[in-house]
Amino acid sequence: MPIAYCLLPIAYCLLPIAYCLLPIAYCLLPIAYCLLPIAYCLLPIAYCLLPIAYCLLPIAYCLLPIAYCLLPAPCSLLPAP
Numbered sequence: 001m002p003i004a005y006c007l008l009p010i011a012y013c014l015l016p017i018a019y020c021l022l023p024i025a026y027c028l029l030p031i032a033y034c035l036l037p038i039a040y041c042l043l044p045i046a047y048c049l050l051p052i053a054y055c056l057l058p059i060a061y062c063l064l065p066i067a068y069c070l071l072p073a074p075c076s077l078l079p080a081p
Helices: 003-034 038-070
Strands: none
Touching: 003 038
16 A cells, blocks of 8 residues: 555645634634624524534545545455455
8 A cells, every 4th residue: 555645635635624724713703702692693603604514525525535545455355256
């Protein structure tokens, strides 16, 4: 298994995760400000869940090459003749 080939999807995977942390950090500001007016707080939280849900897509897409990299070669998954 080429380890360098395996590290490329992982490094490519960190980019969407780092990009994903920006909306989450931006989301914490309305939540902290939310402790004062609770009714006014529900709108920023609902708006905050959208980037988080959008963030889970690249993370899930990122786990596929990592899981595929950790698996044995596809030939070893086939039953022996």
